[in-house]
Amino acid sequence: MIKKYVFGTPFDTEAMVAQIPAESDAVPYFCTDTSDGLRFTLELESSDAIYGLGESVRGINKRGYLYKGFCSDDPNQTETTNSLYGAHNFMVIEQKERIFGVFFDCPSLISFDVAFTYFDKLIVSTENKNINVYIIDGSSAYEIIREFRNAIGMSYIPPMWAFGYTQSRWSYADRDSVRRVVKGHRDLNIPLDAVYLDIDYMERFKDFTVDSKAFGDLEEFANEMKEQNIRLVPIIDAGVKIEDGYDVYEEGVENGYFCTDKDGKPFEACVWPGMTHFPDFLNPDARLWFGKKYKILTDMGIEGFWNDMNEPAIFYSQNSVDNAHKLVKKYADKEELTLKEFEELKGYFGSRQNCDEDYSGFYHNTPQGRYCHKDLHNLYGYNMTRSAAEGLAATEPHKRFLLFSRASYIGMHRYSGIWTGDNHSWWSHILAELRVLPGLNMCGFLYVGADLGGFGCECTRDLLLRWLSLGIFTPLMRNHAACGTRNQECYQFENPQDFKHIIDLRYRLIPYIYSEYMKAALNGDMMFKPLAFEYPEDETARHTEDQLLLGNEVMIAPVYTQNALGRYVYLPEDMTAVRMKEGNLSFEDMKKGHHFVEIPENEVVFFIRAGKAIPLCKSAESTTELNKESLELIGSGNEYTLYADDGISKDYTNPENYRKLTK
Numbered sequence: 001m002i003k004k005y006v007f008g009t010p011f012d013t014e015a016m017v018a019q020i021p022a023e024s025d026a027v028p029y030f031c032t033d034t035s036d037g038l039r040f041t042l043e044l045e046s047s048d049a050i051y052g053l054g055e056s057v058r059g060i061n062k063r064g065y066l067y068k069g070f071c072s073d074d075p076n077q078t079e080t081t082n083s084l085y086g087a088h089n090f091m092v093i094e095q096k097e098r099i100f101g102v103f104f105d106c107p108s109l110i111s112f113d114v115a116f117t118y119f120d121k122l123i124v125s126t127e128n129k130n131i132n133v134y135i136i137d138g139s140s141a142y143e144i145i146r147e148f149r150n151a152i153g154m155s156y157i158p159p160m161w162a163f164g165y166t167q168s169r170w171s172y173a174d175r176d177s178v179r180r181v182v183k184g185h186r187d188l189n190i191p192l193d194a195v196y197l198d199i200d201y202m203e204r205f206k207d208f209t210v211d212s213k214a215f216g217d218l219e220e221f222a223n224e225m226k227e228q229n230i231r232l233v234p235i236i237d238a239g240v241k242i243e244d245g246y247d248v249y250e251e252g253v254e255n256g257y258f259c260t261d262k263d264g265k266p267f268e269a270c271v272w273p274g275m276t277h278f279p280d281f282l283n284p285d286a287r288l289w290f291g292k293k294y295k296i297l298t299d300m301g302i303e304g305f306w307n308d309m310n311e312p313a314i315f316y317s318q319n320s321v322d323n324a325h326k327l328v329k330k331y332a333d334k335e336e337l338t339l340k341e342f343e344e345l346k347g348y349f350g351s352r353q354n355c356d357e358d359y360s361g362f363y364h365n366t367p368q369g370r371y372c373h374k375d376l377h378n379l380y381g382y383n384m385t386r387s388a389a390e391g392l393a394a395t396e397p398h399k400r401f402l403l404f405s406r407a408s409y410i411g412m413h414r415y416s417g418i419w420t421g422d423n424h425s426w427w428s429h430i431l432a433e434l435r436v437l438p439g440l441n442m443c444g445f446l447y448v449g450a451d452l453g454g455f456g457c458e459c460t461r462d463l464l465l466r467w468l469s470l471g472i473f474t475p476l477m478r479n480h481a482a483c484g485t486r487n488q489e490c491y492q493f494e495n496p497q498d499f500k501h502i503i504d505l506r507y508r509l510i511p512y513i514y515s516e517y518m519k520a521a522l523n524g525d526m527m528f529k530p531l532a533f534e535y536p537e538d539e540t541a542r543h544t545e546d547q548l549l550l551g552n553e554v555m556i557a558p559v560y561t562q563n564a565l566g567r568y569v570y571l572p573e574d575m576t577a578v579r580m581k582e583g584n585l586s587f588e589d590m591k592k593g594h595h596f597v598e599i600p601e602n603e604v605v606f607f608i609r610a611g612k613a614i615p616l617c618k619s620a621e622s623t624t625e626l627n628k629e630s631l632e633l634i635g636s637g638n639e640y641t642l643y644a645d646d647g648i649s650k651d652y653t654n655p656e657n658y659r660k661l662t663k
């Protein structure tokens with residue numbers, strides 16, 4: 001049962017697709033205070049658990065920290081980070097006497113003090129007094145989540161090839177660099193389905209242009225790649241370069257499609273291309289206009305995109321430059337600066353990136369009126385990606401495209417996936433990825449993955465092996481790294497066969513991973529589940545923060561510490577351990593309870609639940625070459641219901657897509 005509570009006159013975020021009438025009484029369970037912004041307080045007992053909040057740091061159970069729903073361009077994803085790239089304000093609260101879900105549909109900053117200030121209180125607060133709150137009662141976490149997911153609409157479904165292994169780097173700067181990456185994999189028979197083009201493929205970082213010196217005729221090159229079953233996936237950034245003669249810039253100015261400053265002039269800010277304007281994705285005409293531009297690249301044979309810098313990221317604005325001039329002028333004649341003066345200068349220049357002042361300084365022209373960006377901040381990346389999805393659907397309505405975004409809000413899950421942004425080559429970020437998966441799934445984001453091997457810092461061989469051993473289970477499987485960091489393609493390291501075996505296992509699992517993905521999308525279920533949801537009566541399972549269930553059959557427990565012999569694994573029921581060693585699989589039946597499982601860094605171990613079976617195919621160099629017909633079942637069960645379709649068209653509900661496999 002889902003109920004809607006309206007505060008003030010909320011902006012319609014279109015997070016929900018269900019039409020839910022507003023209740024007239026108070027939000028249940030919470031004590032509500034509307035005097036200074038909005039404040040919702042819930043008393044907690046020490047055994048109560050709180051799940052959700054999508055892309056956020058720390059545990060699967062979110063208790064004990066302060067989180068903020070505010071799309072943030074912050075690569076420092078440490079324990080102390082309050083907000084990441086996405087704002088996903090949905091939680092499931094499990095208390096002794098009840099379990100319920102709550103969605104705060106708040107397009108601006110919202111704070112979740114989850115037993116942080118007071119160990120026995122959840123306090124949710126917003127400055128914005130105009131929001132919708134939804135309460136969902138049910139008898140289990142699964143039931144509540146299914147009801148919520150039903151109300152927010154079906155999750156995005158990528159093409160089958162997007163489940164292959166993909167390689168990225170900022171940047172493969174020309175055709176030869178891309179060819180070398182493909183050859184590096186193909187020579188060693190390491191499967192690969194796509195190579196990403198980061199910002200340097202463009203002409204001076206201008207969206208929908210191609211640097212023809214470096215990439216020649218992109219259509220020709222995309223075809224050359226496709227002959228090897230490789231797709232090229234270019235990046236698109238939010239900011240449009242200000243440059244005379246650049247059609248996207250000129251059309252945007254002419255039609256009033258850019259966000260404006262307080263005086264109604266296009267807002268100017270610096271991102272990768274230098275000074276840019278931001279398309280007003282909250283204006284449906286601008287959204288349609290920008291979305292149709294993707295056709296420039298699809299006409300060249302491109303079938304996938306990643307949308308970036310769409311919080312939006314702002315290095316500094318023209319306004320900051322003007323103020324900086326004033327400040328510099330103020331001290332220009334001074335030979336010496338006092339410490340206070342020095343701090344003033346340092347403070348000013350050091351705080352310009354993504355600053356509050358800039359987010360308060362530009363506006364959107366929406367069908368619901370003119371709004372300050374700050375009040376709709378969380379909807380920007382969502383609507384950029386919606387623009388792409390709608391544009392692509394207008395061009396080719398029956399075809400699936402790969403699409404994922406950095407910034408997001410609930411509602412965007414209908415249009416694309418996400419990657420979790422700029423992480424680091426840190427061991428803690430393997431665990432961080434594992435822990436974020438269920439929360440994302442709860443909020444509808446199923447096509448998800450982290451930069452494998454880590455984006456920032458130097459990747460080591462053992463880190464990549466261990467991270468891939470988790471990455472083989474995530475729908476988006478992409479190795480990506482920042483410029484200036486060590487090369488981290490698998491073939492750059494010693495004994496590349498170890499990497500090949502792990503990625504081969506991914507390809508063997510694709511029929512299963514795809515099938516579970518599709519079932520989760522079509523039924524509003526989670527693909528990655530905390531043990532707590534499946535075994536709510538089992539206290540150990542409820543407190544397990546480093547293992548997950550994948551689909552209905554598998555449990556994963558990856559190693560996330562360096563130089564480890566293996567790890568402790570808790571089996572909440574009898575399971576079959578599947579071990580991949582040098583490309584071969586072996587099986588061991590294990591009893592419910594605690595075990596130390598040895599897992600050398602070039603082996604993978606995962607678990608199949610008692611009485612369940614999963615399909616495996618043979619590996620291949622790309623998803624196109626996978627023989628998905630010849631499947632073998634492994635595990636102690638005798639049957640599995642497979643979902644399979646052509647992987648590219650949109651006939652999802654055809655009953656023929658389901659097939660019962662038996663041993």
Ligand code: GLC
Nearest residue numbers: 170198199308406421422482
């Ligand atoms: C941002 C993205 C990253 C990309 C870089 C250059 O930091 O998050 O993935 O490589 O920009 O485009």
